[in-house]
Amino acid sequence: MGPIEMLKSQFALLWRFLGFFQPPLLRLLHISVVGLVVLQVLTQLAGMSMTHAISGLVLSMLGLGLIALGLGTRGPRHYYPYLWGDMDQLKRDVAAIRSGKLIIAPRPKGLACVVQGLGMGALAMSMISGLWLFRSWQMGEISHAAATMHGIFVFLLVAYAVGHGGMAMGHFFFWKKAAAKK
Ligand code: HEM
Ligand code: HEM
Structure with a gap:
């Protein structure tokens, strides 16, 4: 297999x-947002x-779509169970x-979902502060407050992406190994 076919088959997997x-649809939005970040x-x-x-x-629109569809599909309690004092799965994880x-499987209201909820927050705040920064630049005076906020939230988002993305890639890797054994 050449490198292009290899990449293609990895992506298909x-x-x-x-x-x-x-x-x-959620998958498509998620992949687009990852690529855009x-x-x-x-x-x-x-x-x-x-x-x-x-x-x-573009990211601001797709990111809003990802957050809205995630919340709409699974409900806010899936990502923020602690706001309802609902911590059983979190404690088990x-x-x-x-x-x-x-390696623990992601379960509704569990650690992975709680982390995703925080990631949605970092994504939303990065987008809002980015839009604010963009608007201030359009108006001819870059806002230092917006630039600082944008820097902080983007840092949190990148930390989330490395943690959450890294765990997911770990699961992907073990799934491929297990599938190859069968
Ligand atoms: C969510 C993913 C994003 C990441 C990782 C990201 C990353 C960054 C970083 C690292 C900076 C430099 C900050 C600084 O120097 O203090 C920056 C600046 C900026 N960002 Fe973002 N950003 C994102 C989203 C956005 C969005 C949604 C907008 C809105 C249009 C935006 C607009 C800007 C503008 C206008 C600047 C300042 C101009 C510049 O230095 O190029 N960003 N961004
Ligand atoms: C910028 C990077 C990323 C962001 C902002 C992000 C964001 C999100 C969000 C908001 C969710 C919740 C939506 C849902 O309930 O399905 C989610 C779930 C998920 N993400 Fe990501 N993600 C990123 C990177 C990655 C990467 C690199 C992978 C690895 C392939 C990945 C794999 C997954 C998986 C498997 C789920 C579903 C897990 C579950 O059902 O609990 N993500 N992601």
Whole structure:
């Protein structure tokens, strides 16, 4: 297999793996948002301000879609169970991790979902502060408050992406290994 076919087949496998968790539209929005967040980091590092701002506007729409569809599909209690004092699954997951289990399946209202809820918050705040920064730039006076906020929330979002994305890639890897054994 050449490198292009290899990449294609890995992507097809990843799409199938994500399908265990997300219906097609949610999956499509999720993948688009992941790609756009990576693009935001790259355009910023490359100093491509104009591209960054325009793809930021696209990201803001798709990101809002991802958050709304996630909340609409699963309900807010799925991601924020602690607001209802509903912590049983969360406690079970933390206990499993403390007993040395590294791989725990994502369960509704569990640790993975609670982390996703916080990630949605970081994504929303990055987008809002980004839009605010963009607006201030349009008006001819860049807001330092917006720039500071944007920097902080983007940092939190990237930390989330590494943690949540890393765990998901870990699950993907073990799923592939288990599937290959069968
Ligand atoms: C959510 C993913 C995003 C990431 C990872 C990201 C990353 C960054 C970073 C690291 C900076 C530099 C901050 C600083 O120097 O203090 C920045 C600046 C900026 N961002 Fe974002 N951003 C994102 C989303 C957005 C969105 C949605 C918009 C809205 C259009 C936006 C508009 C801007 C603007 C106007 C600047 C300042 C101009 C510049 O330095 O290029 N960003 N972004
Ligand atoms: C910028 C990076 C990322 C963001 C902002 C993000 C955001 C989200 C959000 C908001 C959810 C909840 C939606 C739902 O309930 O299905 C979610 C779930 C999920 N994400 Fe991500 N994600 C990112 C990166 C990744 C990566 C790299 C992977 C690895 C392939 C991944 C795999 C998953 C999986 C498997 C779920 C569903 C897990 C479950 O049902 O509990 N994510 N993500």
